[in-house]
Amino acid sequence: MPLILNAGAELLCPHGGRVTILPGQQRVLVGGAPALRLSDVQGAPIVGCPVAPTPTTVPCTLVAAVFPGSWSSTVLAAGEPVLLQTLVAITNGVPPGPVVVAQPGQGQVQAMPG
Secondary structure, rough: OOOEEEEOOEEEOOOOOOEEEOOOOOOOEEOOEEEEHHHHOOOOOOOOOOOOOOOOOOOOOOEEEEEOEEEEEEEEOOOOEEEEEOEEEEOOOOOEEEEEEEEEOOOOOEEEOO
């Protein structure tokens, strides 16, 4: 199985801007940090994209779409599939670019009691 992304993952736009990750669940931990789900990354803001706006370019400011193959079909966190290192997503930049998984942050899966 591919590695699971957690809140410590480093996701970048193709130009080096960072995806801001705010996990929506705290119970399922992967490598000591909350596992990421589709809703945690879809629409997530991107900060620091260095692309200068011109008539033909726009900097990346958010994750525009996450595509099938990006999540597990068997592992759930708070009722949603967890995201995998196989993440396939694009930004809203012009032209749009792929989101890069620089570091998945994956480790051992744990469920918190309660």
